[in-house]
Amino acid sequence: MKSIILTFTFIFSFVFSFSQDKNTQNITVTISNIKSDKGKAILTLHNENTFMVTEGIQNIESNIENGKIIVTFKNVSPGTYAIMAMHDENDNKKMDFSTNRMPLEDYGMSNNPINYGPPQFNDAKFKVENKDLEMRITF
Structure with missing residues (x-):
């Protein structure tokens, strides 16, 4: 009886955890024009409420190799977002x-807009x- 309960518990938890990941996506970002490998690249994923106000929903720091990084924001729920990146x-x-x-430091955003101001x-x-999703951000 104990093994049956453990088996059902395992199956239920596996199915439940798999179903949660089903509704989320990954966003892979490539930046390939970083002027040096000094320091780090910092990328932040924002919704409209956090943009330019507070920390992102997800934040990633990456070492830079040969002026390039590739990072992935994982398990992102459906919605509208923006990514900010800086060297x-x-x-x-x-x-x-x-x-x-x-x-004084290079930065960029998703969609690579040209901004004159904030x-x-x-x-x-x-x-x-x-x-x-896959996207490229340029500095």
Whole structure:
């Protein structure tokens, strides 16, 4: 009897965990024009409520090799998101600015918009639906 209960428990937990992953997707991001391998690349996945306000829903730091990174945001639920990326060249975990508030480190966003001013969610947003996504971000 005990082994039957354990078997059903195992089957139920396996099926339940598999069904949770079924509704999520992965987003693979490639950046291949990073000017040096110094520091790290930091990428953050945001929804409209977190964009330019707080930490992302998911945050990834990556070492840079030959000016390139490939990272994957895993288990992303369907919805509308934007990705922000920066080259944290001095590895201080923040964007550095000049005295006139211009960024001193390279950055980019999903959709690669050209911004004259602060980044906007509507320029970088994309939808996650029922398939994995691949995208390139340029600095």
